[in-house]
């Protein structure tokens with residue numbers, strides 16, 4: 001009887017974190033989320049970033065480019081200024097530190113120098129976890145970002161745990177079958193607030209067309225209202 005009472009108590013009061021199977025998220029101290037464009041980190045896993053930040057983890061939001069090609073009618077310089085400003089506000093809302101790398105939106109490169117640049121970022125920041133794009137994606141910049149991070153993971157001697165996540169699944173992320181989930185029900189409002197800072201990208205439309213459905217679908221997969229989903233890069 002006593003045992004049954006304890007089981008009922010545990011079932012009733014178990015945290016959403018445990019219900020979503022988030023043990024894998026514990027024990028990290030510094031997390032880099034590396035996205036190709038301003039708004040990618042926020043849309044991919046903003047809810048998780050906020051959750052980590054609120055639990056005392058240092059979270060760094062890395063933008064591979066500054067979204068130079070992302071505003072019709074604006075020059076690269078104008079778009080860079082607008083999108084960096086949007087990113088700064090978004091990061092402030094999430095309580096994370098922004099880092100802008102030097103690649104150019106729509107023209108990202110994979111070569112020896114760019115591999116070295118990503119490795120230098122990793123060696124400078126020394127994260128124990130990195131989250132980036134799932135590598136099969138219709139957008140070249142997203143694919144390139146994932147490959148650069150994967151290479152830095154190898155070159156650093158697997159110095160951090162590497163996770164992939166999705167952005168606009170169907171239109172951009174393809175063939176993504178997650179194995180890990182984070183319940184973002186409690187942090188979703190703040191995630192949306194941060195994502196909507198990227199107003200130049202039609203983010204309100206994207207929420208209605210993509211993110212609502214994605215986050216509810218991932219939530220159904222882990223018995224949460226809203227969730228974000230991940231795959232870990234394995235090597236052993």
Ligand SMILES: [Zn+2]
Pocket residue numbers: 036037040139142
């Ligand atoms: Zn993007």
